[in-house]
Amino acid sequence: MVHISKSRVRDRRREILRAASHVFRVRGxxxxxxxxxxxxxxxxxxKLYYWFENKQELLAFCQExxxxxxxxxxxxxxxxNVADSTRLWHLVVGHLRCLNEWTPGSLAHLEVESLVEPHRERIQALRDQYEDRVRAVVSDGVRSGDFRPEVDAKVASLCVLGATNWSVKWFRSGGALPLNKIGDAFADQLVRGLVVDPQTWSPPTDDPFSGDDSDD
Amino acid sequence: MVHISKSRVRDRRREILRAASHVFRVRGxxxxxxxxxxxxxxxxxxKLYYWFENKQELLAFCQExxxxxxxxxxxxxxxxNVADSTRLWHLVVGHLRCLNEWTPGSLAHLEVESLVEPHRERIQALRDQYEDRVRAVVSDGVRSGDFRPEVDAKVASLCVLGATNWSVKWFRSGGALPLNKIGDAFADQLVRGLVVDPQTWSPPTDDPFSGDDSDD
Structure with a gap:
């Protein structure tokens, strides 16, 4: 086998995922x-089996x-270096962009139950780790007084994750609703719903992920 | 075949769906x-084939x-006879209860892409009809001045539907988080995020669906 760099392998696998994603949408x-x-x-x-041993491996790669x-x-x-409410705002926008812009094969991202071992445990650990991060931002915001004291960080983060994850079911690149408009509106609704004083709160105007894609 | 009433058929089918739902969670x-x-x-x-011709029929029954x-x-x-914001509040709570309490087999509710004809078109029409209703509540709220004028009813309702639909992936009856607590918190976050004046807004204290199940 010819030597292929790690990033070249990932790029080719993503290309395949992009095509797979289209097939998933059409056929399920x-x-x-x-x-x-x-x-x-x-x-x-x-040729496809050269890159992915089977559909489970493709699914695991997509989610990972x-x-x-x-x-x-x-x-x-x-x-x-921002307020916790602003941090959650960027997290909502970033989550939507990760799923629908930066990484391909988004529909397969939701197929959590379909994953079997040896992949399932590893991916579930990453998923738990990410959900903990989202929850921590909400908890921090309650502690700092950005969010209302009665906000339950676990429930609020499940609300945020549901709204954002579900986007892969309906978002279409190039459709009538551009992703940045959706991101702003979602972040606004979800963050404003938690802050102590929504009337003085205003969404950030900068984009910390500007020019980003998911690569290092 | 012995005569069985329509409601008896539905009850037995729901009983089966409840068992199926458990199997879906464990095996996917x-x-x-x-x-x-x-x-x-x-x-x-x-005996099972007496009630459902195949898994597609079971899936279609669940969604319908x-x-x-x-x-x-x-x-x-x-x-x-309530404000539009209160109406959306009840809709969020009602949606969560429909999915997780009133009708069984909730996980299968998300399997929109898996449905094939002759069921697909009929179910999709019902789904569109329901989504239109949710969107109309948000539009009405923008028009009446309950919700901020810049709120996009389509995007806001997609945020609401995502957060609520996703609950079937993680909600467990009898788990640490009771459904009424989740409902109140979700409705609070999602509605408060849209209202013009969240500080004077307060959630309703009555339950218009009290004692309800999904039957007429």
Whole structure:
């Protein structure tokens, strides 16, 4: 086998995921076969097996790639010198962009129950880690007095994660609603719903992820 | 065949769905077979085929049953003599209860892409109808001045639907978080995030669906 760099492998795998994603939307994740994905790419199915041993491996790669991007985005958000409410705002926008812009194959991101071992445990750990980060931002905000004292960080973060995750079911790139408009509106609704004083609160105007994609 | 009343058929089908729902959670919707569902019920698989021709029919029944309950709840919500913001509050709480309390098989409710004809078109029409109702409540609230003028009813209702739909992925009956607590917190965050004056706004204290299940 010719030597191929790690990032080249990832890029090619993402390219495949992008094609797979289209097939998933049209046929549904479970009805779509490796042959359908190969057809979409215009390659022989044997070639596809060179990059992914089976659909489970493709599913695991999709979720791991996406969760890695989400965790990196959360780490960068945490490092920002901003109020907790603003941090949650960036997290909502970043989550929507990770899922729908930075990493491909988003629909497969929701197929949590479909993943089997040896992948399931590893991916579930990443998922838990990310959900903890989101919850921590809300808890911090309650402690700092940004958010109302009665806010339950666990419930509020589940509300945030649901609204953002669900976007992969309906968002279409190039559709009538651009992603930045959706991001602003979602973040506004979800953050404003928690802050102590929504009337003096205003959304941030800068973009800390400007020019970003999910790569290092 | 012995005559069985329509409501008796629906009750038995719901009972089956409840068992199926448990199997879906453990094995994943797609990996679960009719045999697994029959095992869970402790009946022969042949008996199960008496009630559902196949898994597609079971999936369609689940979604139709749930959407019918959602639409009935939305109709009752619309008839309430309350402010639009309060109406949205009841809709959020009602949606969570429909999915997680009134109708069984909730996980299958999300399997929108898995449905094929002859069921798909019919169920999609119900789904569209319900989403239109949610959007109308938000539009009405913008028009009446309950919600901020810049609120986009389409985007805000997608945020509401995502947060509430996603609950079937994590909510467990009898778990640490009771459904009424989740409902209050979600409705508070999602509605407060839209209202013009969150500081004077307060959530309703009555329950218009008290003692309700999804039946007429």
């Amino acid at each position: 994740f479970h009805a779509a076969g490796m042959r359908d994905i190969a057809n979409e790419l215009g390659i022989a199915v044997g 790639d996406c969760l890695t991007a989400l965790l990196r985005m959360a780490t960068r958000t945490r490092a920002l | 919707f797609h990996a679960a077979g009719m045999r697994d569902i029959a095992n869970e019920l402790g009946i022969a698989v042949g 049953d749930c959407l019918t309950a959602l639409l009935r709840m939305a109709t009752r919500t619309r008839a309430l």
